[in-house]
Amino acid sequence: MQPKNTTKDQAYKGFTHRACPFYPCHQGVRREFNCLFCYCPLIAYACPGPYQLYTDKHGLVRKDCSDCRLPHDGYHASWAFIQKWLEKPEIWDGREQIERYRKTERER
């Protein structure tokens, strides 16, 4: 197996599963729709995504990521986003989204 940091083939960064019955599961994706992070690696970590909170049937507070495009918008961009946020992951403590992201979204 060739290490990913020496190969020129970057197919590992994403794919689009157009036959999926949920595709496209998130609206507003402009680049290649990346399905690689369908189950987001950041679900248990602090992240900059626009998640909402909900309480599941077991009473656990969870993220509702319906409005988030970050792990899906472009193979390269979403790959880079996930790698960046996994460099120093912080366990998500159940808090609402941080204000920093909301300001960033408003400024766009």
Ligand code: SF4
């Ligand atoms: S809000 Fe976005 S980045 Fe954060 S866990 Fe959900 S899908 Fe991942």
